Amino acid sequence: MPVPRVADTFKGAVSRVTIGATAEQGGTRTTTVTVGGALNVVYAGEPGKLGEKPVIAVDVLDIAPEDWAEALAGQYKDVFGDPAAWAKKAVDEYGADLICLKFDGIHPDRGDLGADHAVRVIKDVLAAVGVPLILWGSGNDAKDNQIMPKVSEAAKGQNCLIGTVTEDNYKSLTAIALADSHKLITEAPLDINIGKQVNILVSDMGYPLENIVTFQSTGALGYGIEYSYSIQERQRLATLGGDKMMAMPSIVDVGSEAWRTKEAKSDAPEWGPAEARGPMWEAATAIVLLQSGTDIIRLRHPKAVATVKNFIKEMW
C-alpha cells in the first residue's frame, strides 16, 4: 500500500563552512573540514539531504586542568601542560577531525596568563598537528579581548574557527576574525532570539554570514539538554524556512558540560563503573544533540569520541 509522503516545502539550507587551509590555500593544514549543507531536519526526506557529516573536535587545554574527573584526566595525564603533545595524541590516537584549543589559562581566575603564553601555545599546536583548529577564549571578556586578537594573528592564514562572540562582547573578536580571515563562532545563552541578534550584530560589522558557526550553549544530558535540543531543532527549521540569519552550522560543547554532571563523575557504583559511565554520558549527550541537528561536536574522552564517530558513520 503506497504511503502518502509529506512533501518538503523547505527553501533554505544550512550554509557550508570550511575550516582549515592547506599549503595551496595559504595555510599549513594537511586537511580541511567542511560542515553544514543540510536541506532537511534529521532523518526526514531522503538521506541525501542530511548535508555534510558532523565532525568531532577534541578539546585541548592550554594549561593542565585541575578539576577533571579521574576517569577523564587519566586519559591525558601524560600530556597535561603540553598542548602540542595533547593535540597530537587527540589526532593520532583518538581520531579527532579538529582540535578545539581552549584558552583557559588566560582567565584571571585560572592563571591569568598573558599573550606570550597564548601565542606560544597556538604556534606549538599548529606545528604539532595538521588538522584545522578551533580557537576558543576563556569566557572572560576583558582578557579575551586583550589576548585572542594576538592568538588570531599568530594563526593568520590558517582559516581557523575562532570564538566566541556574544551579544555584549563581539566587536574586537569580529574585527580580528575579519582581518585575519578566520571563521567565527557566535554564542547565545539558550535563547534563540539572542542567537539571531548576535548574528545580526556581527553581520552589521560586515562579517559574512556564511562564515559563521553558531553556539547556542549546551545543556548536558539530564541537565537541560532538552533546551539545547529544541533550540537546535528550531534553528534548523528557521534555516529551512529561509531565515538567512539562522542558516549557519552549529557547534555544541559536549565535553565540558557532560563531565560536570554527577552521572559522569561521581562515585556511584549502582550506576555502573565510572570508567564506562563518564564516556557513555558524554557520548549520549552528543548523540541526542545530533538528532536535533548539529555539525561540530566538542568532546573529551577517547571512548566517547569512538562511540560518537561510530554512530555518525552509521547514520550519515
Added chain:
Amino acid sequence: MALTGLQIFKVLPKTNCKKCGKPTCLAFAMALAQKKASLDECPDATDETRAMLAEASAPPMQKVKFGTGDSAVELGAETVMYRHEEKFYSPTVIAVSVSDAISGDELKARIDTVNALQFDRVGTHIQVNAIAVVNDSGSADTFASVAETVKQASPLAMILVSESADALGAAAGKVADSVPLLACATAETADAVAKIAKDNKCPLVAAADSVDALAELTEKIKAAGVEDIVLCLKGMSLKEEMYGLTTARAAALKKSFRPLGYPTLSLVLGGTPEEQAGKALSLVSKYAGVVVLDTAEAYAILPVLTTIMNIYTDPQKPVQVEPKVYKIGEAGDDSPMLLTTNFSLTYYTVESDAEASRVPCYILVVDTEGTSVLTAYSGDKLNEKVVSEAMKKFGVEDMVKHRKMIIPGYVAVMSGKLEEETGWEILVGPRESSMLPKYLQDVA
C-alpha cells in the same frame, strides 16, 4: 484530519431547526469545527454523519496499552513531529530482553537484573518498564514455559518476541491475563498471529521491511479484528529504520494516514552496550514507542532513561526542583548559605558550580514556580517576603550559626529589603554561576 465547518455543514440536516441552540445549521457546523459544540446536540443527525465526524475527530495516532495494573504501560497518542510544537505524550518504554535459551538460576538471575534496572536521579524515579522474552530456543514449549517464569518473577509489563505463530500462541495462552505485547506478525504469519492476539485480547506488533508493506499489513490485521497495533520496521539498518519511522509518523500525523497511525517498536538486539545505547538514544528522540535492548548494563541504560525524561518533558512548563535547603558536601553550621530559585536548570547549574568549588555549603531553593532568578524577580515571585517565608519554613536559622545569606548577583538590588525583612547580612554573589567556585573559595 480535522474537517472544516463547510465540510461538516454539507452532512447536517440543513433544516435550521434551532434545536441545537444555534440559529442555523451553518452556525452549528462552525461551532463543531471549532470543537465548541458536540454533534449530540443535533437530534436529527444521521448515523452516517456521526460516523464521519467520529472518524475525522479520532486521534491521528492510536493509544496502545499493555501489561496490567500498576505495571501497565501506554504508547502512542502522539500529535506532533517536534517537541517544541506541543509536547511528546507517551514516554518511550524501554524493555530489556530475556532469552528463552537460558534456564534455571541463570534465567532467574537475568530476570532479577532486568527488574533491578531502576534509578533515582534528581529526585525522580526512572526505570526499565518492560521485559521482553525472546524466542531464541526455537521451541514453542520452552518459550511458553519461560514466559510463565518471567510472569511469576517480574512485575514488569511483558513483550513476547518470536517469529513463530506457534510459539506466540503457546506463550500467549499461558500469560494472556498479564496482557503481553505480542511481537510480531509478519505478512506470512498475519492470519494466524492476529487470531492469537484477538483470542487472547493482546495488542500486536506488525512487522515489515518497508512502510508500504507495513501499511498493508496493519490493514490486514485490523480487518482480522485486532485494534491495538504497534508498528515495527525490521530487517534494515538503523539509518533506514529512522527514515522509515519518520515517514510513518509524518504520514500518520500530517496526512491522517490511518494504516500507520500507531505507535512503534524497535528491536536493538546485539552490539556493545555503547552501540545499543547510541541506537536507543536516536530512537527515543525520533519517535519510538518501545525500544527493546539486550544490554542490561546500568551505565548504558541510565542515559537512555534520562533522555526519555528530558525529551518528553512539557516544553511549555518549566521543570522544577523541590523547594528546600540542599546540602552540598559535608556542610556544617558554619558553612555558607546560598540562595537560588527552583527552576531546575538554574538549580542544577548552581549545584554543579557549588560542588565544583569543593566548599561545603547549603543552597536555599525558594519556590518561584520554576522561573529563573531574573524572571522570578521581574515577576515578583522572588522578593524579600518569599525568601523570609522559605527561611522560616525550612528552618534555615537552625542549620547555621552565622546569619549571612549569599544571593545571586543579578538581584543585588533586593539586598536592602531582604536585610530589613530577615535581619540577616546579605552578601551579593557573582552574577554568573560559573564564578561561584572562585567566590566561595574566597568567602570560605
